[in-house]
Amino acid sequence: MKKIVTALLASAVLFGGVAAQSTAQAGEIAVIVKTVNSTFWQNVQKGADAALKQAGGGNTLTFQGPASESAIADEVNMVENAVNRGVAGIVLAPSDPDALVPAVKKAWEARIPVVIIDSLLAKGAEQYYQSYLATDNRKAGELAAQALIDKVGTEGKIAVMSYVAGAGSEIGRVGGFTDYIKAHSKLEIVGPFYSQSQMATALNQTTDVLAANPDLKGIFGANEPTAIGMARAIKQAGKSGKIVAVGFDGNQDLQEFVKDGTLAAIIVQGSFQMGELGVQTVSKLIKKEKVEKFVDTGAVVVTKANIDQPEAKNVLY
Template identity: 25%
Template structure:
C-alpha cells in the first residue's frame, strides 16, 4: 500500500469510527402523548398516527390517558409523567384554563409542549397547536341543516360543556353561520356533560317542546349519538335532521342508517402524526420548521357516501397500534 493510500484508508477509518461513536451515543427521544380520554376511538386513531410516525423516526412514544374527559383525571397523569421527564409532551388538554398550570410545570422543566385537538387559552406556553378547523366545521354543520330544512324552521345545539376549546369553537361557528338564515332560529343550546344518555334525554325534551324543530347539531360523538337515537325513537327520522361531529363506529352505523344524516369528520391520525413530527423537529434542532398553529381540514360524510372508500378511510378506529 502506498503512503497516500494508507493515509486515505486511515482517514476513512477515522470517519467510520466517529460515525459509529455518534450512533452509539445518539439519543432516543421519548415523547409522551396524553389524550383527552384513552378509550375514545378519536384518540385511539390519533395514537395510531402518532405510533406510526414514532416508529418511522425512531422515537419512543409513551401513551397515557384517563378513562374520563376531565381535568381531575388528566392532571394526575401529567404529574406522574413529569417525574419521568419525557423529552417532549403532546397533549389534548381537557380544559383550556385548568390545564395551564400543569403545562407550565413542563415548560419550567424545559420540556416542549404541543397541543393536539383541544388547547389551552395561554398559547404562549405551547410550541405548536394542531387541531381541526372547528369553527369551519360548525359552519358546515349549520349549512347541512339549513339545506335540509330549506332554510326555514327551528334548530337546536347539544354541546358537551363550556370551556372545551374545540366544542366551543364548533358552537361558535354554527351560531355565526345560522345568522345567514333569517327564517331559521336557534331555539336552544343544551349541555350533556359528554353523556349519550343525557344527550338522548335532552333531545327528547327538545322534540316535545319545539314542534317545528328541523335539526339538531351534536357537537361531539356522544351528543350526536344521543340526539340521533332520540329522533329515531320518536319516529321523526327524516323529519328532524341530526348533524354530528366525528366518525366513531357507533356514529358511522347511525350515519349509514340515515339516523344521523351528516358527520363532520376530523383527521386525528394526522394530528397524532404531526404532533410527534413537530416534537421531533424541535428536539433535533429544527424548531424553525414547526408552525405555531396548524389547522386541518374536516371531511363531510353523508349517508349517501358513507361507503365510499375515499370517505370511509377517515372513519375512526377502535384498536390501538402496538
C-alpha cells in the same frame, strides 16, 4: 390498552411525582388526551403509534387520558406527572383551556417541548407550547351549519346538543355553528344543551328536547358521544328522516346512522392525523428542528352520497 392506561393512572395517583421520576424512560413521548373511553381518541392513539414506528430511533410512547372528558383534574395530574418524570416531549389535548395552562407552563419551565392538539389553550399561553395541531373548529362548525341549512332551509326551529361548556374545541365549533346560522338564516336555536360528553346524557337530553319541541326541524350533535346519543334518541322517537340531524366525528356507530338516514351528515375530523402529526411534530422539536405554530388537520362533510368515496374513507374510523 385500557388496562395499561388504568395502571399508568393508578401509579400516578398512588405514588405521586417522586416515584414517577424514578420510572422515567429516556426519549419518552407522553401523549395525553381528554379521555381514553372514546374511539375518536383511540384513533388519535393509532396515529401516534404509526408516527413512532415511522420515525424509528430510541423514542418510546405512553398514551394516557382520564375516564371522562369532564375529569379535568385527572388530566392536569397526568401532565404534571409527565413533567416530573422528565419526559422528552408531550402531545396534549387539553380538556379545559384554563386549567391545563399551569401544567403546560411547568413543562415549558422544564424545557420539555409541548404540542397541543384538538383544543386550544387560553390566550396568553402561546409561549408555553411550540405548535398547535387541530381542526379549525370554527370552520368545522360552519360546515355543520351549512349542511343543516341545505336540508331544513332558513326558517323554523333547530336545537344544539353540545358537550363540555368552555372546552376550546366546543367554543370554536358551537360558536362557528351558531354564528353561521344567525348570519345566514332566520332559524330559531334551542339550547345549547351540554352532555359532558356522556352518550347516555345526550340521549336523555335529546329525548326531552324532541318531546318539548314537536315542531323541531333540525338538530346538531357537536361531538362523538353527543352525536351518538342524539341519533339514538331520534331513532327511538321514530323520527329518523323526519328531522334533519347533523353529527360530528366519524366512528362506526355514526357511519351506520348516516347509512340508515338517521343522520343527514357528519362532520369528520382527521383524528388519526392529529396523533400522527402530533408525534411527528414533537419529535422534530426534540431534535431542535423548527415547526409550524399552527397546522389545520381539516374536516370533511360525510353524507350517504359520499360515505364510500376516498375523501370520506380517509377520515372515517
